[in-house]
Amino acid sequence: MVEHSLLDIIIMGVVEGLTEFLPVSSTGHLILAGELIGFKSDTGATFEIAIQSGAILAVLVAYWRRFTDVLVGLFARDAGAIAFVRNVLLAFLPAAVIGFLLIDAFEAMLSSPITVAIALIVGGVVILLIERSVRVPRYTSVEAMPWRASLGVGFVQCVAMIPGVSRSGATIMGGLLLGLDRKTAAEFSFFLAVPTIAGATVLLLWKHRHDLDTSQMGAIGIGFLVSFLVALVVIKGFVVLVSRYGFGPFAWYRIIAGSAALVWLLAR
Template sequence: MDIQLLFTAAILGIIEGLTEFLPVSSTGHLIIVGDLLGYTDDTSKVFKIVIQFAAILAVCWDYRERLIKVASGLTTEPASQRFVGMLFVAFLPAAVLGLMFHSTIKSLLFNPLTVATALVVGGFIILYVEKRAYHPRVETVDAMSWGDALKVGFAQALAMIPGTSRSGSTIMGGLIFGLSRKAAAEFSFFLAIPTMFAATVYDLYKNWSLLRLEDVPVFAVGSIASFVAAMWAVKSFIRFISNHTFIVFAWYRIVFGLIVLATWQLDLVSWSEP
């Protein structure tokens, strides 16, 4: 068994779990760190899909009571039907555009330099959003309108560009459209479930031939690390945004992205280029 590969799997799993639900781009971090660690072969593509799914399972577990309540009342409770309907509406833009441009985006944009650029640009967008006058009109997820859900869905579609951040797009979009910080974050978490589940199924279907039995230990280590890290990150994130803005994440994105671009420009690291 390759101990170094298992160590790499654990590192990437922790990074995925910590960043999936923060506005810093988990995919971007996996691309950059995977490139830095030399884990960029065909197996790594499937590995990243699997550990992202593990992070989504952590959210399902954390919000299991709400999800069970919605599922049990789906045929009888108007509130549950409305909640699922809004998630479906918000899911549609990314689903349609993803099917149209998935292959093109993966072949042209999934590289460290594109990610670094998107991190910097996204950081400045967060700073801009935070400097605006903020007067939330929607305090909870249940108070959202169908229009709110659709607008957040279109914001999520921007995250097809690696480095943009799915959670960052949905949360910042939510703030712009009048959601409270908690409502924007929680709706982002719930929207991640159908979005990432669909992306996982689609990517596994496209890369089915790359699955190998000998990779199970690596996938298992990465998945466990991702699940545990995501459980901690979600709880901590909700507590954090109750009393803080997202400015710290903006500066983190900007600094991290500029470091990657600087190491490329100065030829200190041989990053994979477009």
């Protein structure tokens, strides 16, 4: 395994925790950050996927009461809890099937930083267009979403398998187009991340199980912890920010960052 400094590992963990739930593409930023600091993983995307689990733990901690209420509600056959679980699982289904079938094709794209830069720019423009076209929301909670809207968000999420698109950005924008308000769209993206990234982590770790050894566990553990702590801070602040200012600032950031990255990559 290529040895990396503690600072490099911490930088990658911070990048993951900071960008996982923002509509700016955590995978894209990890790829570009890796290019910038020379961080290369022997097992492709395994390190990046593994430390994403830290961000998922942050969702479970930040919304522990919500998840506990849902679990209790399921045992009590509460209609709201059942609708919550149904919507999350329906939205997860398309990515589970398509990701399993096309994992090699999508993993191959992880080695293309230029794809990331272009996707950042295009995604920023798309967010600006959607922000201007969104009408009065029809659904203000995950439980109120009809199954068709949940499944629709799930298919939109599949677009984010292209590095640089952003899983959170795709699901949030899809949610807005399908009638969710900003807060609900953001939180649904958080909840959907739990089975989606957990599934991707298990699938990739299993695929690369023969490449893993105990020497990698320390780096993965540090990256996991850093991403968890940073994501925990980001989650609540993000909901407040988008409820007040919308997604425009993130769109402009994508366009500027993607343009700068593209110029840098082409000029090297």
